[in-house]
Amino acid sequence: MPVASPKPTTPQPVRIEETTILARNWGRFDNYRVTHARRDGGEQTVTREVYDHGSAAAVLLYAPGPDTVVLTRQFRLPPFLNGDPAWLVEVPAGLLDGEDIEIAAQREAIEETGYEPLELQFLFDAYMSPGSVTEKCACFLARYLPGAPLHAGGGLEAEGEDIEVFEIGFDDALAMIGSGEIVDAKTIMMLQALALRKLRGV
Numbered sequence: 001m002p003v004a005s006p007k008p009t010t011p012q013p014v015r016i017e018e019t020t021i022l023a024r025n026w027g028r029f030d031n032y033r034v035t036h037a038r039r040d041g042g043e044q045t046v047t048r049e050v051y052d053h054g055s056a057a058a059v060l061l062y063a064p065g066p067d068t069v070v071l072t073r074q075f076r077l078p079p080f081l082n083g084d085p086a087w088l089v090e091v092p093a094g095l096l097d098g099e100d101i102e103i104a105a106q107r108e109a110i111e112e113t114g115y116e117p118l119e120l121q122f123l124f125d126a127y128m129s130p131g132s133v134t135e136k137c138a139c140f141l142a143r144y145l146p147g148a149p150l151h152a153g154g155g156l157e158a159e160g161e162d163i164e165v166f167e168i169g170f171d172d173a174l175a176m177i178g179s180g181e182i183v184d185a186k187t188i189m190m191l192q193a194l195a196l197r198k199l200r201g202v
């Protein structure tokens with residue numbers, strides 16, 4: 001068994017030899033020929049398809065008093081194509097619109113849920129699918145005031161968003177991971193991050 005190294009072992013450098021545009025639509029889809037060093041001191045050239053639709057921000061809205069969170073449910077085509085239900089339960093999230101991650105997190109939370117995130121705290125960055133997709137999602141925790149949304153949420157009609165918003169007890173939300181009702185990676189990670197914080201009293 002190899003012993004895990006605490007230091008990153010990724011060898012540098014990386015040389016992009018050739019880029020072939022596969023699509024320029026809503027996102028950018030390219031095929032790269034790339035040469036990178038190997039850990040044995042050699043190097044190798046591989047081809048990799050990469051999808052780039054930019055990076056994202058997500059917020060877990062939490063109210064400590066009633067111990068509730070705000071989640072959304074919306075139509076997602078890829079899980080449906082993969083044989084799963086099309087309606088996914090997620091924390092509010094969205095793609096960066098040329099803005100800082102904190103601003104994007106606030107904007108998306110308000111657009112999608114109507115609730116204003118208060119005392120935004122950075123949790124972690126997470127690559128959503130690092131073998132194929134460039135998206136890095138900045139994940140935040142924030143408080144919200146139950147019963148005092150700025151509006152009903154629902155997302156941007158013009159973008160075809162049709163987002164259901166619901167409040168749920170934190171333990172019930174955690175149970176939805178175990179039951180398979182929550183399958184969105186960032187939502188699972190953020191609920192578990194809050195569970196750890198509560199356990200540790202931070």
Ligand SMILES: Nc1nc2c(ncn2[C@@H]2O[C@H](COP(=O)(O)OP(=O)(O)O[C@H]3O[C@H](CO)[C@@H](O)[C@H](O)[C@@H]3O)[C@@H](O)[C@H]2O)c(=O)[nH]1
Pocket residue numbers: 026027056057090093094095096108128135137159160161184186
């Ligand atoms: N995916 C996609 N969306 C499109 C397209 N054209 C328009 N849209 C609209 O663009 C909106 C983008 O909404 P955001 O709130 O900015 O992003 P998101 O779809 O919530 O994306 C975030 O969450 C996803 C689910 O976890 C992530 O997959 C995604 O990468 C990102 O983090 C979508 O709701 C959709 O209406 C298209 O061709 N593809």
Ligand SMILES: [Mg+2]
Pocket residue numbers: 092093094095108112
């Ligand atoms: Mg969104």
